[in-house]
Amino acid sequence: MADDLAARVEANQQKLRAELKSHYDFIICGSGSSGSVVARRLAENADVSVLLLEAGGSDDVPDIMSASRWPALRRGEHDWSFNAMPNPRLNDRAIPMSMGKVLGGGSSINVMVWSRGHKADWDGFAAEAGDDGWNYQSVLQIYRRIEDWHGAPDAARRGSGGMVFVQPAPDPHPLAAAMIEAFATVGVRTFDDQNGVMMEGHGGAALTNLCVRDGRRQSIFRSYVSPIMDRSNLTVLTGALVTRLTLAGKRVTGVEVAYEGKMRRIGAGEVVLSLGAIHTPKLLMQSGIGDEAELKRFGIPLVQHLPGVGQNFQDHFMAPCVWESCGPIERRNNLTEATALWRSDSALEVPDLQTLIVEAPYASPQAAKDPLPPDSWSLTNAVLRTASRAASD
Incomplete structure (x- = not known):
C-alpha cells in the first residue's frame, strides 16, 4: 500500500x-x-x-527520517544555520539559531518532542487577544482532534485517530528514569504523561511525548x-x-x-x-512592507509603512551541561526521552524552566572549546519566560 x-x-x-x-x-x-x-x-x-x-x-534522507540522528542535522545542508548578533554578555559569541531548510521545515530537523504548551500560556494568549478561542480549553479540543495518541487513555485531554502520531518514549534508556527520579528527590512532582495534568499546574517531570513511529520521524x-x-x-x-x-x-x-x-x-x-520568524519579515520587507526608514536604507520602494515588521524577535535560550559516562550509551528513540518543567522560585505560579535529557554530548562548539567525549550525556536547560527582545541596529 x-x-x-x-x-x-x-x-x-x-x-x-x-x-x-x-x-x-x-x-x-x-x-x-x-x-x-x-x-x-x-x-x-x-x-x-x-x-x-x-x-x-x-x-x-536518513539523517532526517531516523529519529536518533537529529544531532547530525545541526548546521548541515538542511539547516538555514542562522546566527544571532555577537553578544557582549557572552564574550561576543554569536548564538546559532537553527531553522529547517527542507520539506517539513523545523519539524524535519527538530528533536521530535511533542510539547503542547502550558495552560497558563494559552490562557495568557486569550487574555492578551481578548478572544476565548485562544484559551486552554479551546486549544485543548484542537489538540485532541489532531492527535493520534498511543499512550495511557485520557479522554479529557488526549485524542485518537488524528493525523499526528504521538506516543510516550517506548523502552526508554535508564538515564531517562534516573532524571525523573532526581527531580522527584527535590520536590518536583512526577507524571505519567508530559501533556496531561502536568501542563495544568506547577509543572512536573515525565517521559517525553514523541512524534516517532518505529524509529522514524513523523514530521x-x-x-x-x-x-x-x-x-x-x-x-x-x-x-x-x-x-x-x-x-x-x-x-x-x-x-x-x-x-x-x-x-x-x-x-x-x-x-x-x-516562512518562519526570520524569513517571513524578510520577505515582507523585500516586498516593500515594513519600516519606511529601514527600507530606505536598502533602496526598497515603500508599499506600506509597518514599523513592527522585523522587530521584537524573541527566543528562549538553552544552556546544556555535559557529563562523561563510564561507558558507551545505547542510542534509543530520539535520544531525548525525559523532560521536566519546574519553577526557579516556589513563589511562582507556573513553571519558568524546562530541562530535557539528551543521551549524547550536546553543546555548542564555542562553549565546549575542546571536542566533547563521545561517551557522554547532557541535561539542557531552557528559560521559558524570557523578557528580553532583540534590538534593531
Whole structure:
C-alpha cells in the first residue's frame, strides 16, 4: 500500500512540476509545520489549486527520517544555520539559531518532542487577544482532534485517530528514569504523561511525548501533506526560494520565486506566508512592507509603512551541561526521552524552566572549546519566560 502511494505521488508530482501553472488559487510559501497544515486543509477542496513552495529539498534522507540522528542535522545542508548578533554578555559569541531548510521545515530537523504548551500560556494568549478561542480549553479540543495518541487513555485531554502520531518514549534508556527520579528527590512532582495534568499546574517531570513511529520521524509534512500528494490539485515544489511578493497597488497578486536557475512570477488568488520568524519579515520587507526608514536604507520602494515588521524577535535560550559516562550509551528513540518543567522560585505560579535529557554530548562548539567525549550525556536547560527582545541596529 505504501509503495503504491509513493509511486502515485512521484508520477503525479513529476507531471505537476512539468506543467507548472502561471496562476494558482492559493500559494503557500514555506512547508514547515504551519505551511503543511494550511496546504492540507486547502487541498482537501478539490475545486481549488494549491502550490506549496519550499526553498529546501526533500526530507527523504536518513539523517532526517531516523529519529536518533537529529544531532547530525545541526548546521548541515538542511539547516538555514542562522546566527544571532555577537553578544557582549557572552564574550561576543554569536548564538546559532537553527531553522529547517527542507520539506517539513523545523519539524524535519527538530528533536521530535511533542510539547503542547502550558495552560497558563494559552490562557495568557486569550487574555492578551481578548478572544476565548485562544484559551486552554479551546486549544485543548484542537489538540485532541489532531492527535493520534498511543499512550495511557485520557479522554479529557488526549485524542485518537488524528493525523499526528504521538506516543510516550517506548523502552526508554535508564538515564531517562534516573532524571525523573532526581527531580522527584527535590520536590518536583512526577507524571505519567508530559501533556496531561502536568501542563495544568506547577509543572512536573515525565517521559517525553514523541512524534516517532518505529524509529522514524513523523514530521508535520509527513503527517499532513505526504499522504495527499497524489492529488492533482496540490503541487509541491522544492528548491523554490520566494524572493518577493508581487503587488497591484497594495494587493498581493502572487510571488516572485527563484526556481531551476530562473526567476519566475506566479500569480495567486491568495498568498499564505509561513516562512518562519526570520524569513517571513524578510520577505515582507523585500516586498516593500515594513519600516519606511529601514527600507530606505536598502533602496526598497515603500508599499506600506509597518514599523513592527522585523522587530521584537524573541527566543528562549538553552544552556546544556555535559557529563562523561563510564561507558558507551545505547542510542534509543530520539535520544531525548525525559523532560521536566519546574519553577526557579516556589513563589511562582507556573513553571519558568524546562530541562530535557539528551543521551549524547550536546553543546555548542564555542562553549565546549575542546571536542566533547563521545561517551557522554547532557541535561539542557531552557528559560521559558524570557523578557528580553532583540534590538534593531
